Amino acid sequence: MKKNLYTSIVLIFATFGTSHAQNDLSFYHMGDYVSQTQNLSPVHLPKNAFTFGVLTHAGASANSNLLLSDVFVTSGNTIKIDFDNLHAVAQNKNNIDAGFEIPLWMLSLKTKKGSISLFANVKGTVNWLFTDDLTAIAANGFAESFALSNEKLLATSYTEIGLGYTHKFLNDRLAVALRLKSLKGLSHAQTQENASFSMDIDPITSYWNVQASNATIHTSGLEMEDGEMKLFTDNNGFGIDLGATYVASKKLTLEFAVNDIGSIQWTENVRNYQLDDSDGKIYLGTDLNTEGSIEEEIEDALNEVIGTSETTDSFTTKLATRTFLSARYELSQKNTLVAAFFNNSHALLDSKPSYSIGYQRTLQKTTYGILARAGGPNEKISIGANAILRLGFLQFYAATDNLAGLFGKVEEVQGGSFRFGINIVYGYD
């Protein structure tokens, strides 16, 4: 069992690592040639009259400032988890971000002034921000005082079923889109905002001075019923995506999109694990001159100082809102320059915007592009690419933000994103 768990952890990291893309900017650059880009850019002006896709798309992304080899360290002919090495390479702030998006199905109809689409997706993200204070504890234990105030975890997954509508105005120069989404939360775990926990350890007496504020982890849906996760739960929510494009000139089109504005109320299988707020409680140990159980005395004494509680109160969380801004400049009928800006915002995310500039070439059966991406959590430049191939009514596509990572060693890759899929398309212009 343990081996399986261990292997699974490794494989998850490996999978994210081999995804080799980031922030979906490459996918975003593909624009309306692929209907699934609606999930990034609500304005959908399809090139074909009808698109239908069922479970033919998959996308995942992951990134971290840490490498797999920072955690899984080679020792002789084996690899093992090495917290010492993790702490040695950890920065003040570290992130492990991962996400996946699986469009369950998608139907898109081109209208005279735009499009109408129906869609259902499953989305999930994990954003874990941790400091070298935490890695220090992992590596060295807690022999010295520590303070954890920038540890943030946001992990959520949900399904969305929605209706999208795009309509053009101003002689088709302005296109405005709105997507309304009914959300069903699948699972969730997050630290409370401004959560902090610190412990001052007196070097002489070893007394703990414990301070805690908002040290709560809210969870829901982590306990599966009969070992299966339900796609439709009572964790209801609502979200909208907004977008607009404006054709500034014959060659220049500007776009902005704000996705995932909304919230989910978590009511199923809710567990809120909480440390009592404390502005300085002293843990002296336990009274050793007890006639009772020392273990119970220690438990009681610790509870006195580090009180814990568990509630099942429902809670509401906001979605992490993704914002895209872009400009497309048509060099020629087949060649387009794309510049994009992306940011992901949530109270628990330490977001840094990403930028990209790319070149898209469109031919009769194919569209492909290449881009340079910068910014984001790792603030490194990567080269991405995308391609679409249409064979009859089948459309194949793939995109990545980090081409180099595709062919690199898994242990040396810091992340990326990768999407691919197959659509049934009909009625190309």
Add this chain to the structure above:
Amino acid sequence: MEKIFFYHILFVLASTSILSCDISYFDQEIEEDISWKGTAQLPVGYLDYTLSELFEELGSNNFDSTSSEALKFSYSESFSGDDDSAYNVKIADKTISASISTPITVSNLAVIGERFPYTITPEIGSGIPNPLIGTRSRNNQTVYDLNLSQEITRVSFTQGKLDITFTSSFDTHISLLLEIPSFTKKSGGATYTKTVVFDGAGAQTVSINLNDYHADLTHNGNSFDMTHNRLVLNLNADFTFAAGDTLKSNDTVSYDAVLTNVDTSVVYGDFKQEAFSISDQVLSFDFFENFGDSDLSFTNPVMTVTATNDYGFPVGVDLSGVTSRNNSGSLNLSYTGDAGLSNTFIIDGVADFGDAEKITSVELNKNNSNIAMLLEIKPSQIDFDASGTANPINANPNENFYATDNEGLEVQVNLTFDEVSLQKMADFDTEDALGDLTELLLSVNIANKIPMTGRLVLNFQNSAGQVVLTETLTGFQAANVNEDGASDGTPVTSNFEVVWDANDIALINKTKDVQIVLILTLPEGEDEVLLKGSDALHVSIGTKLSAEFTDDNE
């Protein structure tokens, strides 16, 4: 067509790149056992003890929170010679009588044809002078046994008289010379002599003031140093018979020497091995009962016995009468003894009258006595019921003296020890809970309001009772004391650390019992403190440990 082919290839490359990525990293063996090595510092806990609670733990319920009792590590007591009358030899009033009969015998008279009574005629015949006319002498020596309680050889009188009444029934001139060789004049050393003259019958008395004399009682009539208790009187009578003196057969000249009201400043002699009475004393050790049923021991217990003696004889004190008593029994002192005399402490005597007093000291320690055992039974008291004898080593004869102004024998006993150790055995089984630790540091912080300094020794013992690890800990410093010797109530903080490495921890894991030894000492500069049941001790224990956990149970 070529372009389409190129794009096909590009797409296939991209979409299948997930499979072509180099994941050979995971071809290596993955170490299944998850291990973690690190350190932690945490407070283990604390202990609050009042002194009354501490003693209750030790098995004593007599020292409650309101109790207060003095504790000292030095006990002193003195005792003295109880009755030295056996050496203060008294010379009782005596009458010594002696007489000298007439030197003219019946046969002397028969020669001249006379019988008693007879009045001397000038001639016994015509022209024949009477042969009885003239001088005749007779002597008498009396060696008188004074019958004293000791074998006294010399005395020096301070008072008393010897009244000698001479009585003569002779009708004759008699010159008596009395010599008492036993008496010598204090000034000049002359032997006492006295001449008494009678010119007829009568009586004369001579009085001797004994304060002016020493007496040597060793004269046996011939010479000195031959005997003791003897008073010698030599009487010489010179008779001058003349015509007209009437001689009777029962004529005598005699004396009665009446010795009265004698006292001495010093008597010399051989006191043999006369018993010497010593007063009883008790040292109270009530406090030690509070140490309950814990084993008690004392560091460097020493009983110093110092005797000051101005007697003119040595005294042997039998120390086996020193008895340590508790509620359940008693134990007598055992001492290797002086000069091969078991249990005997020999106190030197003054060699010569007038010399300074003699001080003799002996130290009884764990090497020459069982003094430690006497204390370890937690006595409530130690009885000093010692007895003594003069001349423990009998020289036969012994040259002793006793002076009436002797201060006597004073014995000072000082019982001291440096530390008190309490030992208690406690079950100790880690059940291998420390097995994952590679280093364990215990930091102990003690706030002490008890006016005693303490150290701890932990002896970890395995199931066979063998000590596998000994840890000596600094312990705690004593609280400061006020003028009453009690704690001033301000806690004195002490800190110490115990560091056990992996080897030590392995030994501790074998431990089944631990002997806890608490060693108590008085505050520096104090020889006595007042302990109160409410005196408190707060012990806080923290730990800093290094551990390596390996999940290898699967």
